[in-house]
Amino acid sequence: MDIKKIGKEIICMTNFDSFNIKEILECGQCFRFEKMGEMKYKIIAYGKRLFIEQNENGILFYPCDEREFGDIWIEYFDLNTDYSRIKNNISVDKTMKNAIEFAQGIRILNQDPWECLISFIISQNNRIPQIKKVIANISKKYGTKIGEEDYAFPTPQQLKNATMEELSECKTGFRNKYIVDAVKKVVSGEICLEKFLEYETDECRQMLMSCKGVGQKVADCVLLFSLKRREVFPTDVWVKRVMSQFYFDGKEIQIKDIHKKSLKVWGELAGYAQQYLFYYARSLNIK
DNA sequence: CCCCAGGTCAATT
DNA sequence: AATTGACATGGG
Numbered sequence: 001m002d003i004k005k006i007g008k009e010i011i012c013m014t015n016f017d018s019f020n021i022k023e024i025l026e027c028g029q030c031f032r033f034e035k036m037g038e039m040k041y042k043i044i045a046y047g048k049r050l051f052i053e054q055n056e057n058g059i060l061f062y063p064c065d066e067r068e069f070g071d072i073w074i075e076y077f078d079l080n081t082d083y084s085r086i087k088n089n090i091s092v093d094k095t096m097k098n099a100i101e102f103a104q105g106i107r108i109l110n111q112d113p114w115e116c117l118i119s120f121i122i123s124q125n126n127r128i129p130q131i132k133k134v135i136a137n138i139s140k141k142y143g144t145k146i147g148e149e150d151y152a153f154p155t156p157q158q159l160k161n162a163t164m165e166e167l168s169e170c171k172t173g174f175r176n177k178y179i180v181d182a183v184k185k186v187v188s189g190e191i192c193l194e195k196f197l198e199y200e201t202d203e204c205r206q207m208l209m210s211c212k213g214v215g216q217k218v219a220d221c222v223l224l225f226s227l228k229r230r231e232v233f234p235t236d237v238w239v240k241r242v243m244s245q246f247y248f249d250g251k252e253i254q255i256k257d258i259h260k261k262s263l264k265v266w267g268e269l270a271g272y273a274q275q276y277l278f279y280y281a282r283s284l285n286i287k
Numbered sequence: 288c289c290c291c292a293g294g295t296c297a298a299t300t
Numbered sequence: 301a302a303t304t305g306a307c308a309t310g311g312g
Contacts, residue, residue, distance in 0.1 A: 125295080236294080
């Protein structure tokens with residue numbers, strides 16, 4: 001990949017591999033983005049607002065200087081990871097080949113664990129457009145204002161005094177009590193997300209699941225999307241459907257069976273496989 | 288009006 | 301250990 005500066009506040013990336021901004025943002029891993037046009041998006045992450053525009057010549061990131069790009073966005077977009085190698089390695093079966101061909105530009109973002117935890121608590125028994133609205137409501141109510149009409153996702157401290165009633169006003173529904181519990185555990189230090197990168201994956205999962213309303217699916221999303229555990233295979237209804245149909249001959253199966261299978265087929269790269277499958281499954285509209 | 292959604296919990300068998 | 305209904309909210 002080549003990085004060029006254009007003026008003071010625009011970074012242009014050319015000669016890149018496996019990067020399609022639409023596929024990256026719309027494959028279900030991230031909720032804080034807005035489509036501004038064809039292949040043109042606004043993202044809010046790590047307290048920053050970033051516009052991204054992609055065409056056949058390259059990708060524009062703005063407003064953004066070289067330092068910010070290096071400090072935040074290289075890691076956020078997982079730009080030091082070789083996706084050609086990954087796609088090659090996990091293409092061991094026809095279904096995965098099809099899934100990868102369908103969305104060759106997917107990348108797994110490295111999001112903030114705190115935001116990721118609350119976001120996927122909100123995701124349970126909910127639809128993606130609604131999840132996005134609820135997170136935007138919470139950010140507007142509690143987060144720091146950035147730019148004209150955008151708000152960073154609130155820190156644990158900023159959510160410290162949020163009540164169930166206030167959170168309900170943000171349309172969290174029955175998940176309000178789960179958010180209160182997660183805030184309490186993080187603010188009190190009972191859970192220290194900053195240390196999670198050093199812990200074993202199973203240990204992290206266990207601690208995440210000690211929060212009310214966090215089961216294995218939500219914990220695994222946090223592990224894969226914000227704690228770099230790329231072997232983790234979050235299994236929701238869509239992934240269950242596509243796995244059942246293509247890897248278990250349409251039979252009824254348990255989540256446990258899927259986890260075993262994913263590790264057996266894709267090993268340490270199962271998490272990447274999950275993202276290709278999720279996006280693919282939703283396009284197929286299978287049952 | 289009924290159904291269901293990137294699930295989880297608690298009660299029941 | 302497996303099954304079942306409830307849960308807030310909003311859109312089809």
